[in-house]
Amino acid sequence: MKKVVIATKNKGKALEFKSLFKKYNIEAISLLELEKEVPDVEETGTTFQENAALKAEEIANLLNTPVLADDSGLEIDALDGRPGIFSARYAGEQKDDQANIDKVLKELKEVPEKGRSARFVCVLAIAIPGEETIFRTGYCEGEINTEQKGDNGFGYxxxxxxxxxxLTMAELEPEEKNSISHRKNAIIQLEDWLKTM
Ligand SMILES: O=c1[nH]c(=O)c2ncn([C@@H]3O[C@H](COP(=O)(O)OP(=O)(O)OP(=O)(O)O)[C@@H](O)[C@H]3O)c2[nH]1
Ligand SMILES: [Mg+2]
Known part of the structure; x- marks a missing residue:
């Protein structure tokens, strides 16, 4: 089976990439599985695209192999697009999913059902040493519930x-999430590249 390195240390993302890439007969290998300890890439960009490029290019140069990175997050219209690129660390540097959820629910407390529209965004960057980095974007539109439900998935x-x-995304079976997610919608736009691998 062909392999591709995914520049992520997020277990939830890594599992989804494994399942999504299996259909293309490609094994997705996250940074958590490499023998060599790789440093955390600082996400100093101001857009999903910049952060995805930073992660993919830094790890591609380090390993001297093609690397795919995912920078993703949740944009809530009533919060002017927050948490956006700060989704993982919205409630602090410790990247605590539950604290992030609590913060969003608190901020939306007074917002009625009709005004709770939001979307997940996923920007994929593929960095190949010596070549221009490729980008693809996927979205998943929805709304923020007034309470949390379900244990599947990760994040929000x-x-x-x-x-x-x-149902919430966390109440859906993983296969169902993977058929509609922002990550899936970004990957389908990469099919041409995946087939040439
Ligand atoms: O409910 C969710 N379902 C998803 O499908 C999803 N995708 C992204 N997110 C949120 O956005 C952050 C990404 O930030 P991010 O791209 O910087 O990744 P990360 O820092 O977690 O790991 P890494 O890939 O950078 O190593 C994540 O932590 C989550 O809070 C999601 N939440
Ligand atoms: Mg990150």
Missing amino acids: DPIFIPNGYE
Whole structure:
């Protein structure tokens, strides 16, 4: 099976990439699985694209191999697009999913059902040493529920209801999430590249 390195240390993302890439007969290997300890890449960009490029290019140069990175997050319209690129660290540097959820629910406390629209965004960057980095973007539209439900997935999944569903992303089976997610919608735009691998 062909392999591709994913520049992530997020276990939830890594699992989703494994499942999503299996369909293309490609094994996705996260930084958590490499024998060599790789440093954390500082996400100093101001956009998803800049941060995805930083992660993919730094690790591609370090390992001298093609590397894919995912920079993703949740944009809530009532919060002017926050948490956005700061999604992982919204409630602090410790990257605590529950604290992040609590903070969002508190900030949306007074916002009625109609005004709770949001979307997940995923920007993928593929860095190949010596070549221009490639970018693809995927979205998943939905709304923020008034309470959290479900244990599947990661991040904000327990409070995000995708359009067309009555369940939160964390109440969906992983296969169902992987059929509608922002990550899936970014990957399908990469199919041409994946086939040339
Ligand atoms: O409910 C969710 N379902 C998802 O499918 C999802 N995708 C992203 N997110 C949120 O956005 C942050 C990414 O930030 P991020 O791209 O910097 O990744 P990260 O810091 O977690 O890991 P790494 O890939 O950088 O190593 C994550 O931590 C989450 O809070 C999601 N939340
Ligand atoms: Mg990160």
